[in-house]
Amino acid sequence: MTQQAAGREATGAKINPWHVAQEQFDLAADRLDLDPSIRRVLRRPRRELTVSVPVRMDDGDTQVFEGYRVHHNITRGPAKGGIRYHPDVTLDEVRALAMWMTWKCAVVGIPFGGAKGGVVVDPSRLSRHEIEGLTRRYTTEISVLLGPDSDIPAPDVNTNAQTMAWIMDTYSMHVGHTVPAVVTGKPVHLGGSLGRREATGHGVTFTLQAAADALGVKLEGMRAVIQGYGNVGSHFALSAQPLGIKVIAVGDAGGAVMSEGGIDAAQAADWVQRNGSIVGFPGTRPIDPGELLELECDVLVPAALENVITGANAGRIRARIVAEGANGPTTPEADRILQSKGVFMLPDILANAGGVTVSYFEWVQDLNRDFWDHEVVVAKLRTIMFRSFDEVWAMSQREKVDMRTAAYLLAVDRVAQATAERGIYP
Secondary structure (H helix, E strand, C coil), X not given: CCHHHHHHHHXXXXXXXXXXXXXXXXXXXXXXXXCHHHHHHHCCCCEEEEEEEEEECCCCCEEEEEEEEEEEECCCCCEEEEEEEECCCCHHHHHHHHHHHHHHHHHHCCCCEEEEEEEECCHHHCCHHHHHHHHHHHHHHHCCCCECCCEEEEECCCCCHHHXXXXXXXXXXXXXXXXXXXXXXXXXXXXXXXXXXXXXHHHHHHHHHHHHHHHCCCCCCCEEEEECCCHHHHHHHHHHHHHCCEEEEEEECCEEEECCCCCCHHHHHHHHHHHCCCCCCCCCEXXXXXXXXXXXXXXXXXXXCCCCECCCCHHHCCEEEEECCCCCXXXXXXXXXXXXXXXXXXXXXXXXXXXXXXXXXXXXXXXXXXXXXHHHHHHHHHHHHHHHHHHHHHHHHHHCCCHHHHHHHHHHHHHHHHHHHHCCCC
16 A cells, blocks of 8 residues: 555545555555556456436436446456445445455356446435336446346345346346346345345355364354444344354444343344334443444454445454455555454455355356255355355465455456456457
């Protein structure tokens, strides 16, 4: 990181996630001594689409929202990546998320490239009817990219199975027949996969299990702190609790709470579903959200948005293990600080790859019209997450580098090899 960038982190200035993603790539490319031509290709997105999304609101007025769809790389297969609805979405954020998806797919060895999409909107201010209209028009605007062999969206922040159903239906209406494989993360009765909703959270847990085995530590009795109790954070807690891991603090957009005696995962998920936030959960006391990440614990799971662990607060992190449930929650400067403190990092492109892995399972099931039992999905996911951890761990030990660097070395090398073998057309 440049001195100027480090200074921005230290002062708490807004960090550009695209710059973070490029720096992480550069570190791996330098160590791999990557061919300069391939480096130039992989350092920037393959294509970017910016669209205007007009929506007829319930009061009859028309509002226009801005949307994006970015393909970072499609060398190893169709573009794959979620769509988020958030007022702070930027093109640079979508670029970063698309690049991270490329590496994530490569780390777990599934034949997808990286993509991401987003619309600049606060969905909490829209009715269900308005969100449906937004989704269908956004789908229409990016439909030149979509297809089961070209670009397959999935849910992300503030989108869900219903959103995917609307996207699938809109695309299917355009082509004149039903195409379940154009999206993943959709309702099961529309061709979705069993186990998809909880896959990202379960993948974090599987990775943590593999790490505990490698480090020779016990999961039982570990204390966990979770930032974000949506789909990822809640399902991590639900799958970690039976292993003896005790969740002692949870935070979300509404605030943060703590209970040294432990927070029941299922009851907390039900509370958030009914109340919209973890705040006020019985048996807990409120804490400053800014202190949440700095609590003493065994496992810290940032499962919200990017750039929450920075050079400004990394020195105060007291977790033994950081398992990244979110995409890009830790900046490069923070990485260096955590590494110097001996914190063991389970990087996002490994730890939260369970979602895209089961998305791959869903895509395969849709294409083959052959659907699997829940037990089969979970077993396949576990196998891939443990195998992927072992490969990254082996790289870390062989090259004597931290786990994020090891994951990037593995991923970038795989994509670079595929790029070199395919060559540059024409």
